[in-house]
Amino acid sequence: MRITIFNGSPHKEQGNTHIMVEALTAGAREAGAEVENVFLADREINPCIGCFACWFKTPGRCIHRDAMDQLLPKIVESDVIGFATPLYVDNVSGILKNFMDRLIPLVDPHMETDEHGETRHLRIHEKPRYVLSVSNCGFPEQSHFEVLRVLFRRVARNMNCRLLAEVYRGGGPLLATTDPDLRPFAEQYKVLLHAAGKEAVGHLGLSHETIERLEQPLLPDPNYAEIYRQRTNRRFDERLAGEANP
Numbered sequence: 001m002r003i004t005i006f007n008g009s010p011h012k013e014q015g016n017t018h019i020m021v022e023a024l025t026a027g028a029r030e031a032g033a034e035v036e037n038v039f040l041a042d043r044e045i046n047p048c049i050g051c052f053a054c055w056f057k058t059p060g061r062c063i064h065r066d067a068m069d070q071l072l073p074k075i076v077e078s079d080v081i082g083f084a085t086p087l088y089v090d091n092v093s094g095i096l097k098n099f100m101d102r103l104i105p106l107v108d109p110h111m112e113t114d115e116h117g118e119t120r121h122l123r124i125h126e127k128p129r130y131v132l133s134v135s136n137c138g139f140p141e142q143s144h145f146e147v148l149r150v151l152f153r154r155v156a157r158n159m160n161c162r163l164l165a166e167v168y169r170g171g172g173p174l175l176a177t178t179d180p181d182l183r184p185f186a187e188q189y190k191v192l193l194h195a196a197g198k199e200a201v202g203h204l205g206l207s208h209e210t211i212e213r214l215e216q217p218l219l220p221d222p223n224y225a226e227i228y229r230q231r232t233n234r235r236f237d238e239r240l241a242g243e244a245n246p
Contacts, residue, residue: 001034002079003033003036003080003201004077005025005081005084005132008083008085008096008099009093012041016169016172017135019190020084020136020167021037023194024194026194026197027193027196027199027200031202033201040098045071045098048098054104055109059105060105061105075128076128078127080129080130080164082131082133083100083133084096090146091147091148091151092148100155108123120160123159128161129161130161131162133148133163134168135169138173140217140225140228142168142170145170162205165206167193167196171219174186174218185218192213
């Protein structure tokens with residue numbers, strides 16, 4: 001199985017999103033998958049201008065000559081494409097959205113209906129067969145991913161793919177914490193991500209038990225959200241004071 005992860009975080013290797021992807025794909029590799037991580041922030045990707053030249057004038061080929069010339073083939077050669085992003089305004093980052101808009105050359109403009117009778121465009125390629133989504137946010141609750149849950153299920157449906165797994169993490173900054181009291185919980189979550197990656201590849205999906213465990217708060221405390229808010233606000237105050245008094 002070939003997996004290509006397209007990471008839309010501007011922080012690239014230093015981001016909390018990559019911490020999640022790294023642990024998840026380590027498990028996928030252990031299960032036999034070939035994995036490639038693509039940091040979109042390193043690539044020149046012009047925005048789609050909606051000219052539809054890739055449909056009618058030069059089918060399958062965009063007017064822009066940029067990094068998408070190399071990235072589109074990676075998609076059609078992959079069994080799984082992963083969309084990884086920090087949460088921005090309840091949605092994907094602008095970097096990832098720009099990339100997603102430029103996927104239009106991969107579909108035929110002709111229309112069909114899916115199994116529910118809803119209209120979509122035809123696919124040109126048999127691959128990818130699965131979609132994977134990964135995201136983290138700075139708020140503690142999992143409810144902040146409601147938009148992404150709908151979005152990536154629609155993306156999978158539009159691409160006529162299965163959704164292999166969705167992995168979302170509230171309280172993302174805790175993944176990179178150096179606090180000795182909190183670090184064990186972050187490491188425990190990485191172990192869970194590793195197991196989830198291995199399971200997703202081995203069983204072509206995640207069990208209900210694994211999904212439930214992934215959705216649990218990072219800290220096993222009934223006051224987790226309030227503790228998180230207090231710690232975060234304290235860090236913000238310290239940083240503001242430092243910026244005001246360099």
